[in-house]
Amino acid sequence: SSGIINSVDEFNEAVSNAQPGDVITLANGVWENAELLFEGNGTEDNPITLTVEEKGKVTLEGNSNLRLAGSYLVVEGLVFKNGFTPTTEVISFKKDKNTLANHSRITECVIDRYNNPERHEPDTWVAVYGNNNRVDHNHLVGKGNRGVTMIVRLNTKESEKNNNRIDHNYFGHRPNLGSNGGETLRIGTSHYSLVNSMTVVESNYFDRCNGEHEIISNKSYNNVYRDNVFYECTGTLTMRHGNETLVEGNVFIGNNKPSTGGIRVINGQQTVRNNYGVGLKGYRFRGAFVVMNGVPNSPLNRYFQVEDAEIHNNTFIECDHIQLCAGSDAERSAVPINSSMTNNIFYNPDKNDVFTVYDDISGIDFKNNLLSPNISAISENGFTARELEFEVNKYGLKIPKKLEGNQGAVLSDKLATKENTGVSWYPKDDIEVELSSGKTIVVSPGLNTLFDAAKNSKPGDILELENGTYTQTKTLAVGHPLTIKSKNSQKPTILFEKKSLFEISNGGSLSLEDLIFDGAESPDRTGNSVITTSKYSMNKNYKLFIEDCEFTNLDVNHSYDAIRVYKNTFADTISIKNSKFKTISGNVIALDKETDDIGIYNSEYVIMKNNVFSHVGGAALRLHRGGKDESTFGPFLEMDHCVFDNVGNDKRNKYDASVSLYGVQVIDIKNNIFNASKGVGMHLVVGEPIVNILNNNFFNSASISVTGDEKYTIRNSWSLPPAFD
Template sequence: MLKTCIALIVFVLTGYQSVAKKIVVKNNTELSSANEIAQPGDEIILQNGTWTNVQIKLSCNGTALLPIYVKAQTQGKVIINGESALYVGGAYIVIDGLLFTDGYAAKNAVINFRINNDKVATHCRVTNTVINDYNNPKRLDENYWIALYGQNNRIDHCSFLNKKNMGVLLAVILNDDRSRKNYHEIDHNYFGIRLPLASNSGEIIRIGVSEHCEFYSNTQITDNLFEHCDGETEIISVKSCGNLIKNNVFKECQGGVVLRHGNNNIVLKNIFYGNNKTGTGGVRIINKGQWVVNNVFYNCIGVGFRSPMSIMNGVPNSPANRYLPVSEVVVANNSFINCTPISFCEGSDAERSVPPKNVQFINNTFYSNTQKKLYNTFDDMSGITFAGNVASNFYNQKLMNGFATDILLLKKVSYIAIPYSKGVFNNVVSDSLQIISEQKNIPILNKKPGAFNEANMVAVIKNAATNCGTIWFKKDDINVVQLYTRILCKTTDDIKNAITSNNQQNIEIVLTATNYNFKTPIQITKNTIITSNQKNSINLIFNDTNAAYLLELKAGKSLQLKNINLNIAMVTSKAFVVTDTSQSSHHNKFYVANAHFSNVVATFFKASKTNVLDTVKINNVTFNNSQAALFLFNDETDEKGYYNVENLICSNNTFNNINGTILSVLRSGKDESTLGPTITFTNNSINNGNTNNPIIHFEGVQFSTIKNNVFKNANTNGTLIQYKDAVRAQHIIKYNQYLQSGAIIKNKYVTE
């Protein structure tokens, strides 16, 4: 009988294969026609070339044994650009080998597993496909790259890079029964290079939303590599029940896996490789029934919500969009190596006042030769049971019962090292807990503490290195360093020609004259250095009081002013330099070094609303006789947690006779999802100056350091420095000298 069935299946398949068609299409019209006639087993081949402004809709239906393939003729050679999108609403369709780049999908998702809101995809697959820098032109125009509806769909061996505008990269949607208990598989993908968004909605993956948090999604996120995913504090945001996050590597990502809403989720056998990068975290635990088991946290140095692990306090009678209390949670057999302290009862405040209960924290190991403190506690700990946890004897903190110290040894496994002990340990895993573990398909909990399993670690690391993302797309190709072309500029026209020429992308403009008279503003459309070999002052002239700026730094570009002496008394526009005013999603960089500026009458540098600078550095610069503000990052007044600069360093500078604000940075609102801004103001000298506003004003800045500065006769009768914060921040102010200078207005987040 069995042989007869097998023979019948072979016969049927052979019959289908004999009639299956290969349909080659060269445009979207032909593709639409092919979709209408495609039968199980057919292959629709997209001809190599550039497909511009196409709305691809696939509603055909294959079968489990005979899916319909929609393939690039050559993987990576079908380039989809312009305002294009892909909609999948059929069954058993495999999409293979597409490249989305140089375009955007407006408010729609780039890949949408639904057509016209009424037909969702089932058992469909997107594989070997790339979305790279496919962003809406404006940063705050929000969209997803992938909207995952339906059930039993798979996304695998794809590469997703450089999402810059607002919106989750991959969203699992649970808006009706057709998309719940979906068992989607997201595996063997590369998620990389998401710069800090400077606002909320910078997640890589989100499963559900708060209003659907009680529904089961059962999505599986396994065997992926997340690298430099720094969009916001949540890399994966889980807002539903029954999901599995397993065997992933999170490499140098500022954020972590956040079990934000929903119950009974599992985080298993992942590697969080922080490599001592600021803000690198691990797992944040909220809600009921979460299991975090057999994970490795290596050199993760995030703090607060970004701690390597944080177990949160909850809100009494919490609405869905806040923090339900933590209960029935298991954290077991994890290893922490040279990490910052983990957090218990994190976020405790007047609202989040319910501490965790029925939490089992067992068999975890902590190794350190850098950190003296293992954990922070912020509320009542009686609801957490500690047992079988082992810490190296480097920690000098008095540990609670349930922690023992021991001499831990390190076992090198690829680029990480796992701690283990030669000691003999009693089994602290109860029979009931072991039964639950087996029901959740979690391997038997080990009575030895820690996550040491060399074979599993090798497999996870090897997979991340060799089997994540598309083979044909080399992510390193997008980071090729280009040299700067040096151009001598004697006149203003020379400067304009250097910038507008199509011959070079990176230019170094060398000013060789002593006077430059500008008739119109200049837009910096290339990565540009402006410098001079002259020691004498160079006069810039731009007599237009109605103009918004002299120099506008366009989106995605960097500007450096270095080794230069400029007199800008005759620059009478509203600002000397501004960033892109188009609200672009592309980021900027701005550097000033070894320079001298005198007679500033217009705002020296102003960040335009919704523009983001990754880095601003001002080093070894002298400003003399300023009648205007120097550095303004204070246009984000929407109270949504937006801000303009991620990292600002102002060091070793001299400010003489400054009658305006030196630095003002605003991040308004109470959003807690972002890391920045981070401001460093050190080793500067401020001599003489008065203004009606504070010399330095920080509102909503997350991290700041003001250290080793000298303030002399600065705002003597006014405010020198002012701090304002609506959410928790960390400010350090120390080792400064204040000589006949104004007041410092501090808050509880300022330490000296």
């Protein structure tokens, strides 16, 4: 039968009557809370098809999802948005654990920011079970909550040797989750990692898939990754578990963005050939190319030793980190063996120490690899240094001109592009609005004038405040990017009567310039703050910029913080520059609300430059990342030219420091002055953090205390009387 379906009841009836060759067509419109079970058996020549009246005009919203069960089923043209799945999967190739779909296909479907509002509530967008299934030309963008975007599961026999094919999908921007569980594609789990999977992943486009440090997590045998493009993705294609993977012809374009990586090799019999990387800046497990150490007699969920790896004809241009024997430690002591690296190019005229060798590399046979002349070879034989000439190929990539030694990658005609992946009828443009990209609105002093202006603003708008005093009796909800600044050279003063002046809610970002925040009218209660995040989960990351501002009189009662964040919120960047914080009973900012200690934290980048903190009872900064997980990048801290004058001395300062850091991955603290203040406390664990503490003056103050077992550099700590004006 055919005909247009208008309700879930009609759909169920059509499905139960469906014969091979039938086409079930969903009517245009919004399908709210539609849980579709598409169960049936077509034939190879006559599948049963679920399609839509017009592509792009049928959306499944609210708590909708789709399950497939049976064989020779085709689904095309569905769009999931404005909601999230009520179960743990949006599109599932199973009805229940015993009833899977085989020989079926999902094509030209869209899943767009279909996110559980709970950031750390896990779900999966596309879960592939069964065999001989194809997932192609789909558009998956903006997963904001925890859970792998697409997964191939191997829990039962029926899913082994599956010949599944994942191709020509557009994996759009996935923001940094700040936690494990942000992978874009995973095949298998550690538990089933010895299973022969035989899935082919080819010609997919990964566009800024930045959820965590595994873009792809391979966890089974005999999979193929071919002709995929990774555009500005942080992390790597990781052969986490399982042997005999073929990784060939993939392209990694870093554009010099931090934490962009390439390929990470673990386990036995891995082949990595003909891949190309450019401008990849990631370090350690996020390197352009990484070969890890294994664990002797590793349990399933740890690291198997690298053996029989064949790594040849790969090209890495202007990539910063090639990491060999990475992760070497007391547990991961099994070095790579019986492996070869042949005909590869490592070319980076701007960086001499591209290679880091963490352990014995005698188990890797190096042959005929080519280096830029500035790079020092890591073994006597197997490397040649020379200048290269480049040309730009049809994909816009910088490629060495043909070499007589046959080094480097030759790319395929089947390479993914933004155009040949996903669907033509759904835009791939960026959705996010930038701060200060909107119109400018002038605001006059008075009661709640700022509140009203903020409430009426549009995303990206700039509120320019005239000279004077602004009193707010209400909390300003910042639900979109908003900039507030002084119109003139004089700083306006903002007073407020609620517990918080600003609440950054989901989707919000805030930039403040040239303003004075005065807490004199705050309620006489504990726990006030000038800026707070939502108390609820935020599944969108936010940004906070503060420049040339003053925060003062935050002391009507104890525990008054300048900025307060909550659990299940995550900032891409918190930047505070050229600002003064004076007379504060609590902390300037404590980024320590992820207390489960499973590798989650509250902000990726924290930047504090040229600030003065004076008479602050609590800490100027607490930054916490607990747990042993190694899946994330940050947090990163840059602290430069700050003055701490009588900071941290209140009895309630539980950190016992002016700056208290726990598990921070990159620490750069230099040119700061501490007077009559608590010092810097650092607990250094996990992930080989990069720690540089340089040129700081601790006068009449505690200085630096370090715990944990990682390396660090402290140089030029002084104790000279500072001359404040």
